[in-house]
Every structure is written in structure tokens, then in C-alpha cells.
Amino acid sequence: MTETKSTSTEPRNMVALAQGINTLRRSRMMTLGLLLVLAVSVLALIAPRVAPFDPLEVDPMRRLQSPGPVHRMGTDDVGRDVYSRVLWGSRVSLLVGALVVVFSNLIGIFVGLLSGYFDRVDKILMRFMDGLMAFPTTLLAIAMMAALGARLSNVIIALSVVYVPRVARVVRGVVLTVRETAYVESAVAIGAPTWKIIFFHVLPNCLDPIIVQSSFIFAQSVLSEAALSYLGVGIPPWIPSWGNIMTGGRMFINVAPWMTLYPGLAIIVCVLGLNLFGDGLRDLVDPRLRGVI
Amino acid sequence: MKAYILNRLAALIPTLLIVATVGFLLIHLTPGDPAAVMLGDEADLKDLEMLRQQMGLDQPIPVQLLRWLGRLFRGDLGYSIFLKRPVLQAITDRLECTLLLTVYSLIISVGLGVVMGIVAAVKHNTIVDQIMMVLALLGVSMPSFWLGLNLIWLLALGLRWFPSSGYVPLAQGVVANMRSLFLPSFTLGFVSAAPIARMTRSSMLAVLNQDYIRTARAKGLKEWSVILSHAFRNALIPTVTMIGMTVGGLIAGAIIVETVFALPGVGRLVISSISRRDYPAIQGILIFTASIYVLVNLVVDILYVYLDPRVKYL
Numbered sequence: 001m002t003e004t005k006s007t008s009t010e011p012r013n014m015v016a017l018a019q020g021i022n023t024l025r026r027s028r029m030m031t032l033g034l035l036l037v038l039a040v041s042v043l044a045l046i047a048p049r050v051a052p053f054d055p056l057e058v059d060p061m062r063r064l065q066s067p068g069p070v071h072r073m074g075t076d077d078v079g080r081d082v083y084s085r086v087l088w089g090s091r092v093s094l095l096v097g098a099l100v101v102v103f104s105n106l107i108g109i110f111v112g113l114l115s116g117y118f119d120r121v122d123k124i125l126m127r128f129m130d131g132l133m134a135f136p137t138t139l140l141a142i143a144m145m146a147a148l149g150a151r152l153s154n155v156i157i158a159l160s161v162v163y164v165p166r167v168a169r170v171v172r173g174v175v176l177t178v179r180e181t182a183y184v185e186s187a188v189a190i191g192a193p194t195w196k197i198i199f200f201h202v203l204p205n206c207l208d209p210i211i212v213q214s215s216f217i218f219a220q221s222v223l224s225e226a227a228l229s230y231l232g233v234g235i236p237p238w239i240p241s242w243g244n245i246m247t248g249g250r251m252f253i254n255v256a257p258w259m260t261l262y263p264g265l266a267i268i269v270c271v272l273g274l275n276l277f278g279d280g281l282r283d284l285v286d287p288r289l290r291g292v293i
Numbered sequence: 294m295k296a297y298i299l300n301r302l303a304a305l306i307p308t309l310l311i312v313a314t315v316g317f318l319l320i321h322l323t324p325g326d327p328a329a330v331m332l333g334d335e336a337d338l339k340d341l342e343m344l345r346q347q348m349g350l351d352q353p354i355p356v357q358l359l360r361w362l363g364r365l366f367r368g369d370l371g372y373s374i375f376l377k378r379p380v381l382q383a384i385t386d387r388l389e390c391t392l393l394l395t396v397y398s399l400i401i402s403v404g405l406g407v408v409m410g411i412v413a414a415v416k417h418n419t420i421v422d423q424i425m426m427v428l429a430l431l432g433v434s435m436p437s438f439w440l441g442l443n444l445i446w447l448l449a450l451g452l453r454w455f456p457s458s459g460y461v462p463l464a465q466g467v468v469a470n471m472r473s474l475f476l477p478s479f480t481l482g483f484v485s486a487a488p489i490a491r492m493t494r495s496s497m498l499a500v501l502n503q504d505y506i507r508t509a510r511a512k513g514l515k516e517w518s519v520i521l522s523h524a525f526r527n528a529l530i531p532t533v534t535m536i537g538m539t540v541g542g543l544i545a546g547a548i549i550v551e552t553v554f555a556l557p558g559v560g561r562l563v564i565s566s567i568s569r570r571d572y573p574a575i576q577g578i579l580i581f582t583a584s585i586y587v588l589v590n591l592v593v594d595i596l597y598v599y600l601d602p603r604v605k606y607l
Contacts, residue, residue, distance in 0.1 A: 127307055127308075127311060128311060130308055130311070131308060131310075131311025131312055131314070131315055132311075132315065134308055134309075134311070134312050134583050134586060134587045135312070135315070135579070135582075135583045135586070136541040136542065136544045136545035136582065136583070136586055137541075137542075137545060138545035138546070138548065138549070139544065139545045139548065139563075139579065139582055139583070140579075142548065142563060142564075142567070143316075143319055143563075143575060143579045144319065144322070145567075146319075146566075146567040146570075146572075146575050147319045147320060147322040147323045147572075148322055148323075148324075149323075149324065219434070223434075223436055226436045226438075226439075227436060227437070227438065227549050230436070230438045230549065230552070231548070231549065231552055231564055232564070232567075232568065233564070233567055243436075246436075246438070246439060246442070249442075250442055250553075253442050253445060253446045253450070254446065254450050257443075257446050260439060260442050260443070260446075261443070264435065264436060264439035264442075264443070267434075267435070267436055267439070268431065268434050268435050271433075271434040271435075272430060272431065272434040275430055275433060275434055276430070
């Protein structure tokens with residue numbers, strides 16, 4: 001920004017300044033988000049080393065103890081250490097989130113590229129995607145879990161299917177615009193094979209929105225996993241996921257609120273971090289999308 | 294306008310067909326024979342054969358699909374052997390609770406979201422703006438059932454302001470009904486308010502910079518009149534789209550919240566049907582809910598054209 005003293009450009013300078021401050025504030029939030037996500041990820045990695053107790057170790061003598069020096073987050077109804085369970089639970093939640101992002105992107109990008117680039121398959125593929133999008137996400141995931149059965153791998157499959165249409169739509173949208181650009185046209189003109197055009201000219205343009213969307217899919221998957229487990233159609237109860245720990249606590253909400261409080265806070269920290277990070281990324285990539293989730 | 298609506302109505306048919314097909318295929322995702330799973334290990338062969346015939350599982354899959362579509366076309370969502378009644382009837386029996394929960398939640402989320410969004414935009418870049426947006430972010434980052442459980446703990450079990458569970462039908466009094474649904478609706482409304490708040494804020498911010506707002510202020514209109522009748526009316530359109538998207542979240546969210554607050558709604562029926570492995574009921578509710586969702590989105594799209602005459606999709 002040049003420092004012009006003339007009065008006519010002053011409002012513009014002010015706007016630019018305000019935007020600069022705003023971006024700074026935004027990216028500070030993005031940094032905070034990144035730090036939160038990193039903190040949760042590191043804790044998940046070192047959980048076996050830092051967890052003071054075995055998350056599965058039952059001890060009826062210590063049941064329903066309130067948070068104290070030994071059990072930082074108290075114990076549950078069979079005497080398991082809630083803090084250790086929350087630490088181990090982060091591994092399950094992050095695993096689900098990460099794998100859902102990978103699978104939904106792999107399939108979504110493939111479908112999006114196909115339907116954006118080849119008009120012949122576009123109608124059929126997008127109609128099918130619209131059909132999938134016609135279901136409220138959680139409901140579709142619940143119904144799929146009902147059919148597949150409550151298993152960790154099925155949670156990942158069900159959530160991936162739910163998010164495929166969203167990835168496909170974003171990718172298709174980018175492909176439709178990129179395909180008309182001069183550089184794609186010239187690539188076609190010099191006789192580049194179609195797969196090369198798609199992978200080297202079209203796909204790189206889709207990466208920005210894909211990365212932004214991935215952070216939101218990750219956040220949503222962590223929340224959805226917890227919801228599915230809470231409803232009893234998610235991860236089997238013996239695996240300590242954040243959702244399962246809370247499910248165990250719902251009967252004891254009056255005598256042991258810490259059983260639900262802490263795993264919930266863990267989810268909030270993780271999802272908030274992902275959302276802040278995603279917001280910041282989106283603003284960097286495409287400021288026009290600001291405010292649109 | 295008319296042509297647009299007709300076009301959209303026509304586009305509804307393939308979407309609903311796909312919804313129905315996905316709902317049909319779902320049962321075939323089940324590992325093994327659905328009839329055997331439904332009846333359990335101790336079922337005798339005769340019952341099994343009867344159920345298979347009743348559900349049409351003895352037919353080839355394309356025939357089953359066509360029959361299924363034909364039945365749906367006649368408004369028949371199937372029969373639940375566990376509930377001993379048609380699925381559609383089981384749904385309508387429980388519809389009041391879910392419908393009211395969704396409506397109350399929608400009112401709360403739109404009210405909260407719009408007010409928070411306008412306040413944040415008017416107080417742009419102040420501490421108020423930041424508090425509103427942090428609240429909105431917290432809302433999208435928390436599991437609804439967690440909020441629900443904590444509200445039960447705090448307001449129902451602790452302060453005893455509201456019942457912790459149970460449902461009072463509308464017929465037994467509007468106030469009692471609202472009281473029984475207040476905590477569930479607030480839970481669902483709060484977690485759905487965030488996108489509306491953020492959308493309202495950003496579209497308000499865009500509008501507040503326009504010349505006609507300066508003109509309105511310059512001619513001496515009261516500030517609230519400028520904000521509500523000049524700015525908000527124009528900022529409304531993206532908000533309406535967001536509200537449409539919220540309804541889908543509310544329909545799915547109702548399943549979770551009904552479970553938390555032990556409400557006798559359609560959502561609870563899905564969950565109990567799953568534990569009973571009542572596939573016809575699960576399929577029926579899935580199709581029913583998705584169809585409602587599709588219709589709501591259609592209404593929102595039409596409303597959108599109505600609100601913004603500049604938008605013409607012809």
C-alpha cells in the first residue's frame with residue numbers, strides 16, 4: 001500500500017487498512033485453529049505414553065470418583081479413568097476424521113473430474129449425487145449403519161459415502177470453468193492426451209477448494225462419529241471413542257457429569273480448531289466465500 | 294415464474310426416484326438375508342419363508358425394485374411386523390412431536406441467528422461482533438447431544454426449570470407442550486443458529502456499505518429503520534437459502550435430540566427400529582424424511598425467486 005496523502009484516496013486507504021487488520025485477525029484465528037488441531041493430534045499420537053491409566057481397566061472400588069489429583073477427569077461407572085479414556089478416544093476420532101477425508105476425496109474427486117470433463121456421464125453422475133444429497137447427512141449415515149452393522153470400518157464407509165457428493169460438486173464446479181480456459185484449449189490443440197490434461201491442468205486447480213472443504217469434512221466427521229456412537233449405531237461400545245465415553249455417561253449425568261463434560265470439551269476443542277483453520281484457509285484461498293460455511 | 298416452478302416440479306421426479314432406489318438398495322447392503330437377521334437365530338424356517346415372501350425377498354432384485362417403486366407411488370411405505378401396522382401409520386402417529394420440535398427449533402435458530410448476525414454486522418469489528426461470532430463457532434463445534442445432556446443436568450435436574458424428558462401433546466395445552474419441548478428445541482436451535490448468524494452477518498456487511506444505505510441515513514431516517522427496512526430486507530436472500538439448508542440439519546438433528554430427551558417422535562422410531570432390525574420401518578422413515586427434505590428445499594428455492602425478482606432461472 002502506498003502512502004498517499006491526497007484526500008480523495010483516503011477512504012480507499014482506510015478500507016484497505018481495515019481489510020488488512022481483518023485478514024490479520026482472521027489469520028490469527030487460523031493460527032489458533034491450527035495450534036488446537038496440532039495439540040489434539042500430538043496428544044493422540046502420544047496417548048499411550050501420557051495416559052496415566054489403562055483406558056479399559058475396570059476397578060469397581062474407584063467407580064464414579066469426581067475429578068481430583070489422581071483422576072484428573074474423574075472415573076466412570078466401572079472405575080475407568082476418564083482422562084485416559086479421553087486421550088485414547090482422540091485416536092479413534094482423528095482416525096475416523098482422517099480416513100473419511102481421504103476416502104470421500106478419492107471418490108469425490110474422481111466423480112467430479114469425470115462429470116465435469118465428460119458431458120456424456122455428467123447428467124447420470126450428478127443426478128445420482130443429487131439423490132444422495134437429498135438425504136439429510138446424519139439420517140443417511142444412520143440408515144447405512146443400520147444396514148452395515150455397528151463397526152469402526154462401517155462408520156468410516158458410511159460417513160465417506162455421505163460426503164462424496166459434496167466433494168464431487170465442488171470439483172465439478174471448478175472443472176467446468178477450468179475446462180473453458182485458454183491453457184486447456186491449447187493443451188487440447190497440441191494433442192495432449194485427455195488424462196494428462198485432467199491430471200496436470202485441471203486437477204491442480206481443484207486443490208484449493210478441496211483442501212478447504214477437507215477441513216470442514218474432517219470437523220463434521222468427528223461430530224458425526226460422536227453422534228452415531230451416541231445413538232448406538234456407531235463404533236462398538238467397548239472402543240473408547242469420544243462419543244462412546246459420553247454415551248456411557250448419559251445415565252449418570254446427575255451423579256457424574258464429568259463423564260460427559262470432558263469428552264464433549266475434547267470434541268469442541270478439536271472441531272473448533274478445525275473450523276477456525278478451515279475458515280482461515282478459505283479466506284486465504286477465496287475471500288469471496290467469507291461468511292459462507 | 295410459473296415455468297420455473299413447473300420446471301422444478303418436473304426435476305423433482307428423478308430426484309425422488311433416486312431417493313427411493315437408494316432407500317431400496319440399502320436393505321441389500323445388509324450382510325446375509327435380511328429376513329433371517331430380522332427374525333433372529335431361533336426363527337423357524339416356515340416363518341422365515343413367510344417373511345421373505347411378504348417382503349418380496351424371494352423375487353429377483355429388479356422385480357423387487359419395481360414393486361417397491363410401485364408401492365411407494367401408491368403411498369404405501371411398507372408394513373412393520375414389529376409394530377404390527379403400516380409404516381406410514383407408525384410415522385404419522387409420531388409426527389406431531391417431531392414436527393413441532395422441528396418448527397420450534399427453526400424459530401429459535403432463525404431468531405437467534407438473524408439477531409446475532411444483525412448485531413454483529415452493526416457492531417462490526419467490536420468486541421460484541423467477536424463475542425457473537427465466537428458463540429456461533431462454538432455452536433457449530435459442539436455435539437448437539439452434549440449440549441442437550443448438559444442442559445438437562447443444569448436446567449432440568451439442577452434448577453428444575455424444565456422437565457428433563459417426556460412429551461406433552463399439543464392437545465393437552467399449548468403452554469405445557471412448549472414447556473416440554475423447550476430444552477430440546479433450544480438445543481437443536483442453538484447448534485443450527487451458527488450458519489444463519491454468519492450468513493446474515495456477512496450479507497448485512499455487504500449491504501451496509503451500499504450507497505442507498507448512506508442515502509437513507511443522510512435523509513435522516515432512524516437508525517433502526519435503516520438497518521431493518523433498508524439493509525436487512527436486502528440481506529435476507531442469502532439468509533433464506535441458509536435457512537433452507539438448516540431445515541435438513543434440523544430433520545436429522547431431531548433424531549439425536551429426541552433420543553437425548555426421550556421424546557416419542559419419528560427420530561426415536563428410527564433408532565428403536567434399528568435395534569429391532571425392523572428394515573421396512575427404517576426404509577419407510579428414510580424415504581419419508583428425505584422426501585420432506587426435498588420438498589422443503591424446493592419451497593425454499595421458489596421462495597428465493599419470489600424474494601429476489603432479479604433472479605430468473607428460465
